[in-house]
Amino acid sequence: MAICAKGNYFFLENECVSYVMENKGGVLAHVYYGAKISHDNVGQCTAFYPLSFCCPIESDESEWANLDTLKCECPTAHSGDFREPSVVIKSANGSRRTDFRFSGYEISQKCKIDGLPSLRGGETLIISLVDSVQNIEIKQFYTIYDDCNAIARHNEIINHGDSDVQILKLSSFCLDIDDNGYKLISLFGKHSNEAQIFVEDLGRGVRVFESNCGITSHKQNPFMALADKNYTEYSGNIYGINLIYSGSFKLSAELNNLNNVRLTGGINDNDFAWTLEPKKSLVSPEAIIVFSDCGLNNMSVQFSALYKKYLLPEKSLGKISPIVLNSWEAAFFDYDEVKLKQIIRSAASTGIDTFVLDDGWFGARNSDKCALGDWFVNTDKIKCGLSGIINECKDSGLKFGIWIEPEMISEDSALFAAHPDWRVETPNYKPAISRNQYLIDLINDDAFEYLKHVFYDLLHSYDISYVKWDMNRYITENYSAALQSGRQQEFNHRYTLRLYELIDHLTSCFPDVLFEGCAGGGGRVDGGMLYYFPQIWASDSTDANERTKIMYGWSLCYPLSALSGHVSKCPNNQNMRTITFSTRADIAMLGAFGYELDLNELSKSEKDLIFEQCQLFKKIYHIVKNGDLYRLINPFTTDYFSVMVMNKQKTEGYLWFYQRLVDYGKTPIRLKLKGLAKERLYFVEHFNLSLSGDTLMNLGFTVPAFYEDFKSVLINIKEII
Ligand code: DGJ
Numbered sequence: 001m002a003i004c005a006k007g008n009y010f011f012l013e014n015e016c017v018s019y020v021m022e023n024k025g026g027v028l029a030h031v032y033y034g035a036k037i038s039h040d041n042v043g044q045c046t047a048f049y050p051l052s053f054c055c056p057i058e059s060d061e062s063e064w065a066n067l068d069t070l071k072c073e074c075p076t077a078h079s080g081d082f083r084e085p086s087v088v089i090k091s092a093n094g095s096r097r098t099d100f101r102f103s104g105y106e107i108s109q110k111c112k113i114d115g116l117p118s119l120r121g122g123e124t125l126i127i128s129l130v131d132s133v134q135n136i137e138i139k140q141f142y143t144i145y146d147d148c149n150a151i152a153r154h155n156e157i158i159n160h161g162d163s164d165v166q167i168l169k170l171s172s173f174c175l176d177i178d179d180n181g182y183k184l185i186s187l188f189g190k191h192s193n194e195a196q197i198f199v200e201d202l203g204r205g206v207r208v209f210e211s212n213c214g215i216t217s218h219k220q221n222p223f224m225a226l227a228d229k230n231y232t233e234y235s236g237n238i239y240g241i242n243l244i245y246s247g248s249f250k251l252s253a254e255l256n257n258l259n260n261v262r263l264t265g266g267i268n269d270n271d272f273a274w275t276l277e278p279k280k281s282l283v284s285p286e287a288i289i290v291f292s293d294c295g296l297n298n299m300s301v302q303f304s305a306l307y308k309k310y311l312l313p314e315k316s317l318g319k320i321s322p323i324v325l326n327s328w329e330a331a332f333f334d335y336d337e338v339k340l341k342q343i344i345r346s347a348a349s350t351g352i353d354t355f356v357l358d359d360g361w362f363g364a365r366n367s368d369k370c371a372l373g374d375w376f377v378n379t380d381k382i383k384c385g386l387s388g389i390i391n392e393c394k395d396s397g398l399k400f401g402i403w404i405e406p407e408m409i410s411e412d413s414a415l416f417a418a419h420p421d422w423r424v425e426t427p428n429y430k431p432a433i434s435r436n437q438y439l440i441d442l443i444n445d446d447a448f449e450y451l452k453h454v455f456y457d458l459l460h461s462y463d464i465s466y467v468k469w470d471m472n473r474y475i476t477e478n479y480s481a482a483l484q485s486g487r488q489q490e491f492n493h494r495y496t497l498r499l500y501e502l503i504d505h506l507t508s509c510f511p512d513v514l515f516e517g518c519a520g521g522g523g524r525v526d527g528g529m530l531y532y533f534p535q536i537w538a539s540d541s542t543d544a545n546e547r548t549k550i551m552y553g554w555s556l557c558y559p560l561s562a563l564s565g566h567v568s569k570c571p572n573n574q575n576m577r578t579i580t581f582s583t584r585a586d587i588a589m590l591g592a593f594g595y596e597l598d599l600n601e602l603s604k605s606e607k608d609l610i611f612e613q614c615q616l617f618k619k620i621y622h623i624v625k626n627g628d629l630y631r632l633i634n635p636f637t638t639d640y641f642s643v644m645v646m647n648k649q650k651t652e653g654y655l656w657f658y659q660r661l662v663d664y665g666k667t668p669i670r671l672k673l674k675g676l677a678k679e680r681l682y683f684v685e686h687f688n689l690s691l692s693g694d695t696l697m698n699l700g701f702t703v704p705a706f707y708e709d710f711k712s713v714l715i716n717i718k719e720i721i
Contacts, residue, residue, distance in 0.1 A: 002014075002123075003107050003123055003124075003125045003142075003144065004039075005105065006039060007041075008022050008023045008024070008043070009021070009022050009023075009031070009039075009042060009043070010022075010023075010105070010125060010127070011039055012125060012142055012144040012151065013036055013144070014036075014144060014145065014146050014147075014149070015036065015146070016035065016036055016149050016293075017033070017034065017035060017036055017149045017151075017291050018032060018033070018034070018035075018036045018037045019032070019033045019142065019144065019151050020032040020033075020037070020042055021073055021127075022042075022043060022046075023102045024070070026101035026102050027067070027070065027072065027101065027102070028072070028073040028074055028100075028102055028127060028129060028140065029046075029070055029071055029072060029073065030071035030072060030073050030174075030175065030176050030177075031043075031045075031046060031071070033151065033175060033177070033239070033289070033291060034237065034291055034293070035237075035291075035293045046071075051066050051068070051069065054066040054067075054068060054069075054080070055067055055068070055079070055080025066080075067079060067080040067081040068080060068081050068082050068083070068258075069258055069260070070176075071176035071177070071260065072174060072176060073127075073140060073174055074086055074087060074100055074129055074138060074140060074155075074174065075087075075174055075262075076088065076089075076097075076098045076099070076100060077096045077097070077098070077169075078095075078096055078097045079097065079098075079099065083254055083256055083260075083262050084206060084252055084254050084262055084264050085169060086155075086169070086171035086173070086174040086264050086266075087100075087138060087155070087157070087167075087169060087170055087171065088167070088168040088169035088269070089131075089134075089136065089157070089165050089166070089167055089168065090165060090166040090167075090168055090273075091134055091163070091165055092163040092164060092165065096168065098131045098133075098134065098136065099131055099132075099133065100129035100130065100131050100136075100138055101129060101130060101131075101132070102127070102128075102129060103128045103129060103130040103137070104127075104128045105125060105126060105127045105128065106125075106126050107123065107124070107125055107126075108123075108124055108126065109122075109123060109124070110122040110123065110124045110143045110152075111124070113154060113283055113285075113286060114283065115283070115497050115500065115501070116244070116245075116283060116285055116286065116497070116500065116528075117244050117245075117285075117286075117311075117500060117527065117528045117531030117532065118152070118154070118244055118286040118531070119143070119152050119244070119286065119288070119306065119310040119311050120310045120311075120314075121145060121309070121310045122143040122144055122145045122152065122310070123143065123144055124141055124142065124143045125141075125142045125143075125144075126139050126140070126141050126142075127139070127140045127142070128140075134161050134163075134165065135159075135160040135161035135162075136157060136158070136159055136160065136161060136165065137157070137158045137160055138155055138156070138157050138158075139155065139156040139158065140153075140155050141153065141154045141155065141156070145306065145310070147305070147309075148290070148302050148305055148306040148309075148310075149290060149291050149292065149302050150288050150289060150290045150291070150302055150303075150306050151288075151289045151291075152286055152287070152288055152289075153172055153173035153286065153287045153288075153289060154172050154173075154283065154284045154285065154286045154287065155170060155171065155172060155173075155266075155283075155284045156281050156282070156283045156284070157170060157276065157281060157282050158280075158281040159276045159277065159278050159279065159280055159281070160278070160279070161278055162278055163278065164275050164276065164277050164278070165275075165276050166273050166274065166275055166276070167273070167274040167275075167276055167282055168269060168272065168273055169269035169272070170266060170267060170269075170274070170282060170284045171264045171265060171266040171267075171284065172243060172245075172265060172266035172267075172284040172285055172286060172287035173241075173263075173264065173265065173266070173287040173289060174262065174263070174264045175239070175241075175262070175263045175264075175289060176260055176261070176262050176263075177226075177239070177260075177261050177263075178259065178260065178261070179202075179255055179259040179260065179261050180228060180229070180237070181201075181202075181228075181229040182201075182202040182226045182227060182228065182229060182255075182261065183199055183200065183201060183202065183226075183227045183228075183229055183231065184199070184200050184201075184202045184207060184224060184225070184226060184227075184253055185197065185198070185199050185224065185225040185226075185227055185296070185556070186198050186209050186220065186221075186223065186224045186225075187220070187221040187223050187553050187554075187556065187557070188219060188220050188221075189218050189219065189220075189221075189522070189550075189553075190218050190219065191218050191520050191521060191523070191540060192521060192539060192540045192541040192546070192574055193218075193539075193541065193546070193550070194218050194221075194521060194522035194523075194525065194538070194539050194550055194553070194554070195221065195522065195525070195538075195539075195549075195550050195551075195552075195553025195554045195556075196549065196553055196636070197552070197553050197556065197634075197636055201229075202226065202253055202255050202261065203255065204255050204256075204257075205254070205255065206252050206253070206254040207252065207253045207254075208250060208251070208252045209222075209224050209250070209251045209252070210248070210249060210250040210251070210268050210270070211247075211248050211249055211268065212248050212268060212270055212271070213248065213474035213475060214247060214248055214474055214475025214476075214478065214492055214495060214496075215246060215247065215248075215471065215474060215475065215519060215523060215524050216245075216246055216247075216249065216519075216523065216524050216525065216526045216528075217474065217523055217524075218519075218520070218521070218522060218523045221525065221526070221557070222242060222243035222245060222249045222251060222265070222526055223240070223241065223242045223243075223251075223556065223557040224240075224241050224251050224253065224263075224265075225238055225239065225240040225241065225296065225299060225556070226238070226239045226241075226253060226261065226263065227239075227296060231295060231296060232295050232296070233295050233296050233297040233631050234294060234295040234297055234298075234674070235294060235295045236293075236294075236295050236296075237291070237292070237293050238290075238291070238292040238295065238296055238298075238299045239263070239289060239290070239291055240289070240290040240291075240292070240299040240300075240302075240303060240556075240557065241263060241265060241287060241288070241289050241290075242287070242288045242290075242303065242526075242527055242557050243265060243266065243285055243286070243287050243288075243526070243527065243528075244285055244286040244287070244288065244311070244526070244527035244528050244531065245266075245267070245285035245286075245496070245526060245527070245528050246496055246499065246500075246524055246526050246528035246529055247267065247268075247492055247493060247495065247496030248267070248268040248270070248271075248272075248492045249265065249266065249267065249268050249285075250265060250266065250267070250268040250269060250270065251263075251264075251265035252264050252265065265287055266284045266285060266287065267284065267285065267492075267493055268492070271478065271489055271492065272489055272490075272492065272493065273489035273490070274487075274489070274490050274493065275486060275487055275490070285528070286527075288303070288306065288527070290302045290303055290306070296556070296631075297629075297630060297631055297674075299556075300555055300556050300557065300629065300631070301628050301629065303556075303557050303558070303559075304555075304558070304559040304560075304628075304629065305628075307527065307530060307558065307559055307562070308559050308561075308562075308625070308626075311527055311530055311531055312530055312531075312534045312559075312562060313507070313531070313532065313533075313534050315511055315512075316514070316534030319534075320618065320621050320622065320625075321514075321534075321535060321561070321564070321592035321593070321621065321625075322353035322354040322399065322465075322466065322514065323351060323352050323353045323354070323593050323594055323595075323614050323617060323618075324352070324353070324354045324355070324356045324401060324466065324564075324566075324594035324595070325343070325344075325347045325352045325354070325355050325356065325398075325594060325595045325596070325599070326356040326358055326468075326566060326594060326595070326596040327340065327343065327355070327356065327357050327358045327360075328358035328359060328403075328596055329542060329566075329568045329569060329573050329596040329597055330343055330596060330597050330598040330599075331343065331360075331598065332359075332360070333359065333360040333365065333366050333367055333368075335360065335381070336381050336382070336383075337381070337382045337383050337384050337388065337389070340357070340382065340389055340392075341389075341392050342600055343355070343598055343599065343600065344389070344392045344393055344396050344398065345392070345396055346598070346599035346600045347396060347398060347595075347599060348395075348396035348397055348398070349397065349611075350599070350607075350610045350611055350614060351610065351611050351613075351614025351615060351618070352398065352594075352595065352610070352614060353398065353399060354393075354398055354399040354400065354401050354465060354466050355393050355396075355398045355399075355400060355401065356400075356401035356402065356403065356466060356468060356594075357386075357389060357400070357401070357402050357403060358403040358468065359403050359405075359470075360378075360381075361377060361378060361381070361382060361386070361402070361403070362374055362375050362376060362377060362378055363375075363376065363378060363413060363414065364378065364412075365378065366381070368435055368436055368437070369410065369412060369436045370410045370411075370412035370413060370436075371410055371412070371413050372405055372408040372409055372410040372413060372415075372437050373408070373409040373410060373413045373414070373415030373416060373440070374413050374414045374415055375404070375454045375455070375458060386402075386462050387462065390462060390463050390464075394463075399465040399466065400462070400463060400464055400465060400466075401464065401465060401466030401467065401468065401514075402458070402462075402464050402466070402467055402468070403467075403468045403470060404455065404458070404467060404468070404469055404470070405469075405470040405471060405472060406440075406451050406455060406469065406502065407439055407440055407442065407471055407499065408437045408438065408439060408440060408471070408472065408473070409422060409423055409437065409438050409439070409440045410436065410437050410438070411423075411433075411438065419446075419447065419450075421444070421481065422440050422441055422444055422446070422447040422450075423438045423439070423440065423441065424438060424439040424440070424441045424475070424476075424477050424478075424479065424480065425438070425477050425479065426477045426479045427479075427481075429477070431476065431477050432476040432477065434472075434473035434474065434476070435472045435473050435520075437472065437473055439473070439475055439477075441480050441481070441482065442495055442498035442499060442502065443480040443482045443483060443491070443494050443495060443498055444480065444481070444482045445482065448498060448501075448502065451502055452502060452505055452506075455506055456505075456506065456509060459506065459509070459510045459513060460509075464513060465512070465513060465514065466513065466514045466515075466516065467513055467514070467515045467516070468515075468516045468518055468537065469503070469515055469516065469517055469518060469533065470518045470519065470520070471518070471519040471520070471523065471524060472519070472520045473520075474523075475492070475495065478491045478492060479491060480494075496528075500528070500532075503515075503532045503533075504532065507532050507533075514534065514535070515532065515533045515534070516533055516535045516536065516537060516564060516592075517529040517530075517532075517533035517535070517536040517537070518536065518537035520540060521537060521538065521539040521540035521541065522536070522537070522538050522539045522550070522554070522563075524536070525538065525554065525558060525563070530558070530562055534562060535562050535563065535564050535591075535592045536562065536563055536564065537563075537564050538550060538551065538554060538563040538564060538565060538591065540574070541574050541575075542565075542566055542567075542568035542572060542573065542574065542596060543568075543572040543574055543575050543577050543579070544579045544583050544584045544586075544587035544588070544658075544710065544712070545577060545579065545660060545710055546574075546575070547565055547587050547588070547590075548587060548635040548641035548658055549635045549636055549641075551563065551565070551587070551590045551591065552631065552634065552635055552636070552641065552643070553636075555629055555631065555643070559625075559629075560590050560591045560624065560629060561591055561592065561621070561624045561625040562591065562592070563590075563591040563592065564591050564592035564593070564594065565587065565588035565589070565590060565591050565592070565593065565594075566588055566593070566594045566595055566596035567581065567584045567585050567588050567594075567595045567596070567597065567613075568584070568595075568596045568597050569596075569597040569598075569601070570584070577710070578710075579710040580710070580711075581602075581606045581609055582609060582613075582712075583658070583710055583711060583712040585609070585613045586656060586658070586712040586713070586714040587656075587658065587712060589613075589616070589617050589620065589624070589714065590624070590643070590656065591624070593617045593621070595610070616714075620654050620714075623645055623646075623647050623652060623653060623654060624645050624654070626647065626648065627645040627646050627647045627648065627653060628645065628646055628648070628675055629643060629644075629645050630643060630644050630645070630646070630673075630674035630675045631643050632644060632655075632671060632672070632673070632674065633657075633669070633671070635658070635660070639659065639660040639661055639663065639666075640657070640658060640659055640660065640669060641656070641657075641658040641660075642655070642656060642657045642658065642671060643655075643656050644656070644673060644674065644675065644717070646674075646675035646676065646717070650675065650676055650677045650680070650693075650719070651718070651719040652716070652717065652718045652719065653675065653716075653717045654714060654715065654716060654717065655673070655684070655713075655714070655715045655717055656712065656713075656714055656715075657671065657703060657712065657713050657715070658710075658711070658712040658713075659706045659708075659709075659710075659711050659712075660709065660710065661709050661710075662705075662706065662707055662708065662709055668702045668703060668704070668705055669702070669703045670700045670701065670702055670703075671700050671701060671702075671703050672696070672697055672698065672699075672700030673693075673696040673697050673700065673717070674697060676693030676696055676697055676717075677693045677719075678692070678693045678694040678697070679692065679693065679694070680692065680693050680719050680720075681693075681719065681720040682696060682717055682718065682719055682720060683717070683718050683719075683720050684696070684701075684715060684717050685715045685716040685717070685718075686713050686715040687701065687703070687704070687715070689701055690720060
């Protein structure tokens with residue numbers, strides 16, 4: 001891995017990729033990002049041409065480059081580049097014109113971004129651009145890794161001037177590339193139906209993927225990929241982009257009249273305006289830009305490797321995720337001490353590690369209509385208190401976990417009665433209610449301090465090894481009485497910063513507690529959360545069939561080992577579908593595993609299976625966590641789902657194969673494996689095959705027909721020595 005400056009050029013490179021920029025007459029131009037190239041005088045390859053209606057920039061090479069045709073690293077508004085700007089700043093006189101020119105650079109080890117989650121490791125090039133009229137500096141950060149084909153990007157604006165300015169847009173990156181008839185891939189969805197893969201042609205104009213929900217949302221994930229038009233999982237150039245951010249975001253892809261594609265993204269500039277006082281700075285979230293020259297699967301492998309090594313909490317690396325028994329779908333709100341103890345006892349000696357007490361344990365919380373904010377145990381319901389439940393867990397050989405939803409307040413709660421002003425609301429308007437609840441204004445210092453203390457006390461007072469941090473609504477009103485009227489459009493980003501501060505505080509105070517993220521399932525699956533929480537509840541749909549698609553979708557950008565799945569009741573609580581206990585477990589084992597049903601209601605044979613399943617999970621999880629994922633059959637476009645995970649040494653792995661519906665008319669599936677060593681011999685359990693890697697990968701094998709709907713197999717593949 002290396003970063004070097006040669007003449008007017010900057011090269012960031014590792015063994016596989018190069019990212020090249022040029023200081024072009026003071027404007028920071030993008031030259032190239034893709035498969036590795038040499039340190040030639042790459043300027044010979046880039047043509048600039050004047051056009052009618054052009055606004056040229058004067059370069060010191062006495063060449064006139066038209067700004068609207070230049071590949072630009074930091075395009076600004078009203079400058080003659082009429083494409084999407086990456087930065088827009090309003091000066092004290094109301095103008096939005098800026099002119100940022102190169103002023104210097106430095107190279108250093110990557111530093112943590114203050115107040116925001118970001119990747120660790122790597123080497124960083126920091127390029128300073130200055131607008132000398134207003135004395136504003138933009139630092140552009142580029143980090144490269146030696147073991148992943150990714151560039152981590154973020155920007156920082158510093159006001160060195162004497163007057164306040166207003167930042168109307170601050171992107172994390174801008175990447176201009178030549179068009180190649182690209183496809184765009186994104187992840188859209190809704191509650192219980194997250195991570196649906198959407199592929200479209202990149203058309204002319206601007207395509208935007210965004211959240212205005214205050215959190216990442218189920219609707220759209222902060223991920224997009226630009227792929228060669230004939231790409232497959234294993235061929236074609238792909239640029240994958242993901243924001244390490246949990247607030248309202250925007251990603252855009254613009255194909256212009258000159259066949260240039262501009263990708264930008266960061267904090268959503270819709271309803272955003274940030275007043276930057278003299279000597280203050282504003283930092284964008286980090287964006288990760290992965291390049292793959294061998295298809296979509298490799299892009300996912302790169303994201304996954306990067307996040308597993310440089311993003312997830314260091315403490316969690318190498319640790320096996322505990323197998324949990326969660327009370328939510330086991331009992332919802334309908335439990336008391338006796339029932340909880342029965343559920344806990346039923347998990348003794350099964351291999352389950354942790355009992356998680358989900359919603360309903362606090363205040364008068366017997367339904368979702370009340371008590372959020374009252375974080376003290378309901379002793380009418382749980383007479384023995386949390387200590388009694390924790391002791392029961394200990395007696396049954398289990399650890400104890402607990403559900404919290406810190407950002408919320410119910411109108412019917414003691415907290416609201418005492419502090420009605422802590423609710424997020426707009427003066428004179430009735431605030432919008434969602435799931436019968438409101439947000440707490442994290443920007444209000446008193447509310448923030450209360451949350452810090454109440455959860456510190458909870459975790460300090462009890463032997464809690466696991467916390468599920470939930471968030472069950474989107475943000476409305478977007479107003480804080482703690483902000484001046486001119487700063488209200490800072491609300492969204494400030495809320496996100498305060499949330500990170502709260503999470504950072506609690507996770508740092510309790511480094512041995514495993515925190516799981518959740519937002520009504522997968523409403524906040526993003527790199528920002530994964531920086532603090534090593535796992536996230538992937539979806540409120542626990543139906544194994546739906547989960548094949550949801551997990552396939554998430555696997556584009558996130559390590560599946562960091563997303564959790566549970567075996568739940570049959571017929572399924574959400575869609576009433578009947579699927580066997582063993583298929584439900586196979587699919588839940590794609591990530592962090594657990595159960596979410598009352599084990600007392602299971603048949604003897606099902607109960608016996610739990611022990612085997614837990615043993616299996618403990619055996620496979622280190623491969624799921626540390627190995628590489630290969631997508632084999634797409635459940636969005638076929639009636640099957642198949643993925644495999646192989647360890648790095650290519651000696652052992654697991655194959656998931658799932659059939660949705662039996663269809664006699666169908667030609668049997670030929671499955672070609674991936675990720676094996678060509679010359680080695682492997683045994684494929686269940687199908688009883690002993691074949692070499694090249695045969696399994698190139699010829700493949702016919703999967704015998706399954707005469708059963710919703711049927712899966714989870715198979716060991718092992719090198720024969
Ligand atoms: C939404 C979560 O996604 C569920 O798993 C459960 O914890 C409920 N909230 C509880 O209210």
